[in-house]
Amino acid sequence: MERVTAEGPLLEARELTLRFGGVTALDGVSFEVARGELFAVIGPNGAGKTSIFNCLGGVYRPQHGTITLEGNGLTGRAPAAVAAMGVARTFQNLGLFRHLTLIDNLMLGRHHLMRTGFVSGMVWWGKAKREEISHRAAVEEIVELLELEPYRSTPAGLLPYGVAKRAELGRALAMEPKLLLLDEPVAGMNLEETEDTARYLLEIRRELGLAMILVEHDMRLVMDLADRVLALDFGVAIGTGTPEEIQHDPRVIDAYLGGAA
Structure with a gap:
């Protein structure tokens, strides 16, 4: 179930494959993000979520696959060039100048x-x-x-x-990005701070119409905010769909609960 506007997707990632020696961090992962969409990426630790962000931001260069933003290639560009093209990122660990x-x-x-x-x-x-x-x-x-x-x-x-x-x-x-990458924006927050952050993200979307990709372990936040969700497991995309579809996908349940469900 791909949500793509008449103008086409804002971001397209096709067959991303990233390896470190004998370890495959991403294995043929593909997805699209529409303009104004809040797209979430979930998965257990080590699933490849941060690797996707690092490929999108220019930190890593995948061995195979392409990334385009409004039809312009991002693959292989330096982080500064990616930022200049309209991709901004927050980090799980604060990067502020104290x-x-x-x-x-x-x-x-x-x-x-x-x-x-x-x-x-x-x-x-x-x-x-x-x-x-x-x-x-x-x-x-x-x-x-x-x-x-x-x-x-x-x-x-x-x-x-x-x-x-x-x-x-x-x-x-x-x-002033076209696409905002949110790397665990509520990590380490209490319930009140998490709810405040959710409210700000909704306000940003309403006021700015900004497309966002969210990586987050707080499943309640993901399921409440996301339009669509990509689930990863060991670098492989095991499901893409609405939050409701993902919650009932047997492959996603198995990845998170080890088949206990």
């Missing part, structure tokens, strides 16, 4: 959109000044969207964990 304020961390997400050079930026006059003001205005919209106003000037290292995860999400949004 001694920079929340605003400064979000501004880093705008770096690839800035056009003025180092010297003009240092002088901070004319075009450079206008550009920074414009980018700060864009960052303030994200601060408002994610309700981060009380923490604008707080160093990232002093942020509560749930707020820091939200700030990392904000930095990814600051890149």
Whole structure:
């Protein structure tokens, strides 16, 4: 059951195969993501979820297969080039600069959109000044969207964990991506923080119409938010469908419960 718009899918991954020596991390995995879709990837530990993200982000280059974004090839491009084409990612382990304020961390997400050079930026006059003001205005919209106003000037290292995860999400949004990769966005969160994050993801989707790929172990979150789900087991795609279809797929049940069901 492929959800593809008349314009075609935003992202296409075809027959991705990734090997490390004698270990096959991905074995002919294919999937599509439509514009505005929230697509989830699930599977037990070691199933290949992070390997997919690393292939999409340019960290790994698959030995076989292709990845395209709006028809443009991503396979083999460097991470910076992939980001410039419109793919942003959050990380399970926080990647914030601890001694920079929340605003400064979000501004880093705008770096690839800035056009003025180092010297003009240092002088901070004319075009450079206008550009920074414009980018700060864009960052303030994200601060408002994610309700981060009380923490604008707080160093990232002093942020509560749930707020820091939200700030990392904000930095990814600051890149103005076409596709957002969410790597376990609620890992380590309590129930209240998890519910808040789910609300923000729904708000982002409603306000920005942004396509997202979610890797997450919290199955309640996945089943509540995702339009479609790809289930992996030992690098092999064992099922793709709606959350309801995946929950009743015998192969998925077997992979998660070892046949106990």
